[in-house]
Amino acid sequence: MRVVTGDVRTYSIEGMDCSSCALTIENHLKGQDAVKSVKVNFSTGRMTIEHDNSVEDILKEVSKTGYKAELVTSRRPGEAKRDRSGMNALVLSGVLLFIGFIGSYSEVTAALSPILYALAIVVSGYKPAKSAFFAVKSRSLDMNVLMTAAVIGAAAIGEWLEGATVVWLFALGNVLQSRSIEKTRNSIRSLIDLAPPEAWVKQGQELLRKPVEEVSAHDVIVVKPGDRIPLDGEVISGESSVNQAPITGESLPVDKQAGDVVYAGTINEHGSLEVKVTKLVQDTTISKIIHLVEEAQEQKAPTEAFVDKFARVYTPIVFLFALVVMVIPPLVGFGTWSGWFYKGLELLVVACPCALVISTPVAIVSAIGNAARNGVLIKGGAFLEIAGKVSAIAFDKTGTLTEGKPKVAHIIPYGTTEVELLSIAKTLEEYSTHPIAKAVVDYANGKGVQAKEAGSYKNIVGKGVSAMIDSQEYFAGNLKLFLDLNTNLEGANERISSLQQEGHTIVIIGTRLQLIGILAVADTVRHTSVKALSSLRSVGVNQVVLLTGDNEGTAKKVAAETGVNRYFAELLPEDKVSVVQQLQGEGHVVAMAGDGINDAPALATANLGIAMGGAGTDTAMETADIVLMADNLEKLPHTVKLSRKAMRIIKQNIWFSLIVKAAALILIFPEVLTLWIAVISDTGAALIVILNSMRLLRVRS
Template structure:
């Protein structure tokens, strides 16, 4: 069912030919004016138009006609289905049921593109070299016309040559003028096409036909270069969809047959041979093999995986044959979700980008006004030559176009998002990148974030019961819990051959422990502070022994009944191998690290001390939120966590980052995710964000600097029309190519 809104249903289209920010502004302006249209989002790099539409007021065909009139291709992606929140897979948990294929199709799947043949959005044409595309052919035609006009001038006379240049200008200008007037009819008179049309027509009026023809040719060249540069950025995103193989070996009744990978359904079994790419997110049923997940997570070392373990679509089976049960449909697999994240993140615009958009709306009319003054004031006020100042005013129109400035931010953001996605660093938009670049403090959860999240019971200390009874009660209380400490206790009981007692009514006591009805009587597994201070069941000897264990850096829980403590269990969760290195890298970046944990102060101090970081211990979930808020007063703060109790702190921080193996709640709440579960990736994410913001500053400097120089030289008469258009298109291409450098940026490498 479509997503209903007050104004109608949410719809999406693929719009091709949008190679710069000005293109997006024109498309937005055209559709926003239509009745029944609201909440318009446009992503230039991923060529996506989404909006809320009341089809009774404006049918979808009218939206498509408005976009086509501007010279862009458009094809519907259909009605947007009800979506699940963007979360990364944590094993097979939460996998959709069979038939639940409500997520939108792969945005780059050619099956959803039913596009007109005369547009550049035809998938077949998209793969063609530039000279076979419509814009490329316009360059060739205008170039031949220009060369032919020069030939006529050389072989005949200047007068014949002048008419040849006029003809070349009119032929080359016709499609540009058509787009210009279409935009003007939709309330957008100040577009680059309109400025081009006025400049070229004005040049013909003042008898500068040769320059007019040259300007039209250079404008066509510039559009092709912009398209080539933009397509390079898009290709890096499309490459993600190519990671998933097109076919799969489906097993049915003991036999296998080749089917389309996109047709796989949840619950089906597929066979993956050594060297093959895994066709779907799934769970291993049979076989043990090294799985190379670098195409998905960027992790270069293959992971050995066996029965019961999850695997990602696009990963490479390196060693042995595997039988998998599909846990996610094609449109919901990891690759599709990463692509969707990058696509949707482009709509979450950075504050800098929003400012530049507002600035450009004022800037364009201002440039036209200044050009008009340049044309009128010198001849009227000082008796200067009209032809000279009309010429300079026309050049000023071309110089003033803000294409390079408008594309400077989204091009950098799109490249940074794509570069990060290839390395397992996911960020949900430009606003997150900008906030990450300003981070001065990072707060970490302990269990599962700084530590591996697989604690083991190291000590069993009976007090009023023997060890088997102690483990039997503890395992019964923790039965059904997925908390790492609970799993460790259950594993120790199983290893000792102890059967948990019958239990029911288990419930978590946030920040305190777990309670259940065990063998007809209440029992708890809780912190020493809870057992001693609140329940009064832990005596001084028990407190002394718990303290001694905590000083060894262990987590201690008390197993107790209503009137007495049965005993103590000590657990230890080792820090991740790269935790200390990750904290050091942050320190080198000038970022302070703090560990926030609900664990006891002594254990927290031991772990934080070994990692070289600050710590806050014995925190309830709301205490973590308060700590994050306090840190935020001194500057940007990032919170990194993976548990349900981390979600409030993740939402409170300037930037919330979820570890990739974390719970769905944490991943949904977070602004970013680390697929590889590396602590060092936090520093890498900050480096990438800072590099992106540096790239944006460079792009803005290039765009404004070039325009500033040529504005002055044009008014002074040093540069003419063809230099003006060359400066404009050149600046756009330069900032796009500069943004593409981020695709090769390695955030893991320290400066």
């Protein structure tokens, strides 16, 4: 089987348990003429490669380095077949080691023990030795090189039991680490398995069961009660409640009827639904989530990048130090060759920075996987780190803290009729996308009011709109707009002030010279916002700030209802940027939460941009640093708590790894440390770090 020249493919790699393993594979494949580019990521166990030879050739080359590759052919991989060869080799070498150890106590069988130890070394050490050969060839000092050198050295000085024990413990550590790391790498498998592989497609009066890959856009599928919805679509018939928690993290089912959007992977609670498919299987919301999570898990966080740099310096330094220890002291007559050679071997083992290198990526992969399962997309380790340091969160008001569906509460005409006022207001506002403009138009439509003929529409940023109606320029907007126009508002100021103090948003309608009327609009605070803001303070976010373009009275009312620390009212888009910068100037790490579109400048200025309602907005999913898939803030406290716990665990891992290494280095020279204890300290520390990181998979919201 040949692939197209320059085709980019993704492969999963089995057996990698440190980033130096990934570097070995990368360097080996870069030496192949048919390979144009290659990137191997240890965190996800994935390799992205552009090559123009066959898939079989790539699989063969990867196997040469001691690892197993498999082509990723779809978003729905089957359960990976577990490679038993490593476990079989571990068991066989363990039996040989045990028999040799028991036999060493008998004079009859003592001579056979070294042979059994040598066989144990060959059985358990073949695979790491093979990987070590290719690591050296590709100029990489990985753990396989160091461990193989230590075992060969132990055998060379006649320490057969020590060498066999070292290689067996190393193999045991590898098996345990690989199993544990695979669990974190599969942290999004539950997402992959959410959407069913087949759908009931309606063709005429018949229902045909088809693989989702064969379902086309605009096909009609039937979703029975209790079934998972297989593809994104629009309900055309039926009513039901749909559990969207797998995608959005929402705790309560959402009622669905004709015209509503449904997502693949969500659960139809009751009632049959007919759904018109709007997205193919590869374009569904859940497919995008999986793709973005995989990308996020492959991005290195600043801490991870620093640790990698440290490890690249640490390993060769300790390796060279080991060679110096082996040669210099006995050369100058200080101690024996065998004694210093043994200490050098111990240093080779201690030179493996496995636990340190693993400390960050496994924690990040676990945290991002946990967040995704709870309806939160964290776009990379860097953003996870920032979220763990956030001390202030600024919220846009409309649609974020409030429902974003304001309604007209009062209509006050001046010198005209209510119908005429509504007709002019509808004419001015019907082309605006602002929620308040939509509320005015919806109210006018509900009253059966018709719009007038108009032209020359203009949007006045942060203030309102204007248009020419019957050769006269009319305006609709906030008080600031009409103060700028110097319109005579005498007689209305007191009423405007009173309505604003009651928390209404005021829409004034008039010309440059004359006030025609006032519409008072009110928005309601989301009950989830109040709960979320309270939870944010409990997880340590000190400053919760409200930003709004509305008047002081509205801002004050919403602030009182939500319990924010501070509020800023009557802000233009550029003013929101200034407030974010002010908070940063006060020493805060600032997150900005908004809809990802209207608040783009402030989201970009903040240390962390958080968009909500991502399940229905492709733009938000692509542009924000963190995306809350539900259209509310319910999962934001969980995100902050998870990020902070991730940062604590990363610090614990790093300090634990460094302390274990320092202790091992110190204990070498008083001859307290043995070669096999050095191996246990290395593989044991790595395993403890992995298990500690895996606690992030179980953090609940």
